[in-house]
Amino acid sequence: MMFDEAVVNVLDETDALADMIRQSDVFQNYLEAKRQLDQDEVASAYYRAFMKTKESYEEVQRFGRYHPDYQEVMLKTRRQKRAYDTHETVVTFKQCEHDLQLLLDEVVTILASSVSEHVKVDAGTPLFNQASCGCGSGGGCQCHA
Known part of the structure; x- marks a missing residue:
């Protein structure tokens, strides 16, 4: 690829x-x-406990419901995951991570639309889902369908 002044500026x-x-x-x-x-x-202790339980979970998954410890391991895994996910520091981190993702999605959407309205932006992003009104215009019509 040739690097001219326009590429360097970009x-x-x-x-x-x-x-x-x-x-x-x-x-x-x-x-x-x-x-x-x-x-x-x-939070680290919760995470380590969850990962240890997850190993048992993966072993049980090989046999499914027929494993003798299926119910116990499934319940324990869910409890460990919930304990980790509801810890205050983890909740704060996940919210900040979500906010950063929204910012990056917004930047990508603005960049894509500034190049061309036909540039496709991943429809799975939360920003796209918020901006879409349901009529197919991508929110451009301001309707609330």
């Missing part, structure tokens, strides 16, 4: 956009939540 603008995202409150909140999660011993 790369410079991309770097500037990445820097803006890294300096955003959303990204800084994400980093802080990740740091707190990494330092949270209780």
